[in-house]
Amino acid sequence: MRELHTGQAIQEALAIAMDQDERVFLAGEGVGTSIHDNPLMPTYGLLDRFGKKRVKDTPVSEAAIAGLAVGASNMGLLPVVEIMFFPFITLASDMLVNHAAKLHYLSGGKSTFPLTVRVKAGLGFQAGCQHSHNLEAWMAHVPGLKIVFPSNPADAKGLLLTSIFDPDPVIVVEEMGLYWASGPTPEGDVRVPLGSANVLKPGGDVTVVAYGTPVYAALQAAGALEEEGISLEVIDLRSLVPLDKETVLESVRRTGRLITVHDANRFCGFGAELAAMVAEEAFHSLKAPVRRVAGLEAPVPMAPVQESFYKPSAEKVMEAVRSIL
């Protein structure tokens, strides 16, 4: 299969959706004209291709951007809006949490809000904690929202396509670090369903559940430990809501061990939900304590050595594995 960079795969998903359905439009700060004159960026070229009517650059107004999505989706459009960096979702959070997530409910099921919010995330670009702060656990905590978190170009494309046409509000997290990473990507309108985790590597000793770039730390750890005869099963969740409980629970029932890995802070992070779920529903299969490998209990520091220290690594995953074997 041909290889695309993740940024290009997202571009392709957006273009396919827009080609296919007039109701799809894009909005956000610099989604049309951008300071990044880079063909690998996710919205590159879309303004030229689809014109100003459908590719809307906005002012720096996150609440308005999210409100735009809420109102337009209620009127039958399929908005795909961008929040430039994850911490800025705070500014859109009333619109997302109190409106996008709740108005379908409040209407008694009469109204729908099929909007998609693309949000850039991740760390490793030394922008500090006001740019790097993963808040997927916040969004996953809110009934009514769906959360997608791809780790590779094929998923980024396929999950985004599904999200755009999903009848519920979906937050799609795009890790900046992935834009420049490439991988095989199917052509055409190939969708990846929400709620279906991907077993990246089968294994029998420990279940490692991750999403986004931390899956690579998990895979690296799995590779290294394989040589020692320790077999990790690495699961890439792909979406946090809906969550593919079956795949995770089935795996833990086999391995008896769970390690979760994510960049976000550990305390009340998504790993806590996974650990709790397993402690509730696969308790009798558990042979060892659960381990959570996560971002440190600190904001993301700027200094490069500290930023790397912050991020979950293969070493930290291996250490966690060793501590429960």
Next chain:
Amino acid sequence: MRELHTGQAIQEALAIAMDQDERVFLAGEGVGTSIHDNPLMPTYGLLDRFGKKRVKDTPVSEAAIAGLAVGASNMGLLPVVEIMFFPFITLASDMLVNHAAKLHYLSGGKSTFPLTVRVKAGLGFQAGCQHSHNLEAWMAHVPGLKIVFPSNPADAKGLLLTSIFDPDPVIVVEEMGLYWASGPTPEGDVRVPLGSANVLKPGGDVTVVAYGTPVYAALQAAGALEEEGISLEVIDLRSLVPLDKETVLESVRRTGRLITVHDANRFCGFGAELAAMVAEEAFHSLKAPVRRVAGLEAPVPMAPVQESFYKPSAEKVMEAVRSIL
């Protein structure tokens, strides 16, 4: 000890802090002149007593209210600001999460932000999901913030006093339902330390960890089960950050069983953190699956029957207990 309603206890804490320290001031929508002409409300009478300089009614501007606290605390004042209902904290969340929580860190420890945010919370007043939506797990997920969640007048007073003089930003959750509930409350400047859970009822069979009004469901369940010879230990966390891990872990090491109870939605709620912590650090003592009793996986519905159905009850706690004994 004399009895006060929780609203009065909070009033007293505010008055003591303001009497004691000129740096303390109050701000928020209606903290001075309020539509609630009710002596049991937490800021009742404080405008008359302390004057317009120190009791500041604000416009409906949550970001500005939080920004006021950030800036004024950095200048050496001790702001106590109010966010009227928990879901509206979304509107203040950039200020709280990206600023109050991070600027001490970003300054390299040079600047401090000793602010307190009082936020009204809870359900049971049929105002629906845009008024009733507990988001303590969001706040607890953010390094740099502290979260206080009292369940009775004495704690509401003592924890608030500690919070006001704490050097870090503290979010104090006040359940509306408690304002009218009374209990023994010490006179004077009696502080309750953050991070010290309260064992409301000792017991040997199951550890039930709760905070806020759900502690009463837990106590009721404990009372009912006692008659059947089942002994619950009921722990009231009082603060979520700092979290009194020792008390919880010690208890679970004895009982081998954990049930968490809170009003917030279950998925990614604070119960997940507690369950994960126990699955990590007290795993070998666990004799049964963890259980989380929580709000339903839905926004808080308005209709009274549905709202009660939403909320954790003694019955649900008892059911959870039975399922793991």
Next chain:
Amino acid sequence: MITRKPKGNVRRAMLSDMIFIRAFEDRLAELAAQKDALPGMQILATGQEAVAVGVIGSLNPDDVIISNHRSHGHLLARGADPNTLMAEIMGRATGVNRGKSGTLHLIVPEVNALMTSTVVGAGPPMALGAAFAQQYKEEEAITVVFFGDGAAAEGSVHEAMNLAAIWKLPLLFVCENNCWAGAQSLAEHCAIGVIASRGSAYNMPGELVDGNNPDEVLETATRLAAHCRAGRGPALMEAFTYRLRGHGEHDHQHYVDPEELALWKGKDPLTTYGTKLTEEGLVTLQDIQSMEMEAARRVEEAVAFGQSSPFPKPEEALEHVWVNSPRDRQ
């Protein structure tokens, strides 16, 4: 400017709608005073009926309205069914939103009352989206969003106005200035006296009208709606009026100067407009009486409908969270 008077039948209809809205809300006030007759808090627009009927009177059926916590008048004027509205306020299964919303976030898509939010200031950014969709789909329709003088302090309102103006969206911002935001007076929560003057901060027309005069509201709203409809961008109308019953039914207005209140009671749009139309010979006292009787009848019908309706099943609280509910969250 010479105000063209709206046609007689339109004016009679406005009076009749005002009478009906008042009757509906007076009945709610009565019920709210009884223990357990109504769930939650009741926030009434008593005294502001002229804004509702005047603005709604300026609209076409396919126009969209977005409302706020003080919505009954807007929705009834718009033609929402009083029975299912009342049932919703009572938290019944037959309610327009199946009892999930209650009085605070009534959504009535049947009459294009698409979104209502009790988060102060949340209407305008959502209205932006609705108006954008109208422009995008090249509809003739416009969107009207109601918000209060208090809401004008929210950042979301600023963002919505700025962007609506840049994109020239067909969006009419209606600020219902009832002199209060909770217990805070206009001077305490707003840096300026005339909110309409903020139109110039966004390069849009901003007009102040007497919100107790339905004719004036209708005339200005019609003119501004035409502006929006013509593709000339958004507009801001401030309707100056007064909140006669306090913020909600639990608010006894202890902080309100009784003289101020008395003054505004004297300007009650129901009586002043009734008198005006009577004086102009457009209606007789008897007409008004029969409007009142008809209103009372419809309100009683609505109350009876609501009270005889079942409460929703508890388990239904779990429905309508997602359109496609994730398996893991049921």
Next chain:
Amino acid sequence: MITRKPKGNVRRAMLSDMIFIRAFEDRLAELAAQKDALPGMQILATGQEAVAVGVIGSLNPDDVIISNHRSHGHLLARGADPNTLMAEIMGRATGVNRGKSGTLHLIVPEVNALMTSTVVGAGPPMALGAAFAQQYKEEEAITVVFFGDGAAAEGSVHEAMNLAAIWKLPLLFVCENNCWAGAQSLAEHCAIGVIASRGSAYNMPGELVDGNNPDEVLETATRLAAHCRAGRGPALMEAFTYRLRGHGEHDHQHYVDPEELALWKGKDPLTTYGTKLTEEGLVTLQDIQSMEMEAARRVEEAVAFGQSSPFPKPEEALEHVWVNSPRDRQ
């Protein structure tokens, strides 16, 4: 209005500060172009130096400033130590914020540069708090907050202006209008051309100045600062200027009309002000040369200081999260 010219020594100092700021940032641009010489993104205020020196020149030492992502000029003009500033930008342990902040959120309490945020629009609400504290403590000091034309679209700015005006806080809002918010031009992101005119939306003075003219900036800022200091409430100054190097060092301005850029390069405040002061006989070309040499020397010293400084220890990333770190989160 007749502009009183500031004193000669003040004007010489402004020129010299501008030269220093430019030298500092040009060096950053050079380093940013080298692989791995600097962490993160570099956002420079090249072309906007006159705003920094003019505004800062109007202040007293105990006044507070709050800055944004484009902060180097503000901080250097304010007297921040270039060595520890450079070290911070380089992510070193000796940095003014121990390497935790980097270029984007520099905090220099030593010179009352109390808060800097890279969240666009976040400065004004925090500035509100600082100015409130000054008023509360009955200080003579005022607060100045810098924000961009793009930031003016954020709701937080609106909320801050409204409240500052109601409370008559000593807060000077300085909108640095550099014609761009990222790749969006003023017309694309702002409904009006003159942001200063929004002053009237908040009942505060709003003045537009030529942001490339330090004298004009200084004069107006001084006048508006005096207004704030006198207890007459906040004020808004818009300094019209231009972002000469693109949003950040990775932005090559492909979307900027080259003619527009050339035009503004011709108005580069360094050359125009240098020429002006030379023509007025206040400085000689030699003076300027020695200012440049001194600037170059100080910049090299700062770079050397930064480059010879150690990186912070990884484990220090866990420090300064809380003042009293909770036991459970270490």
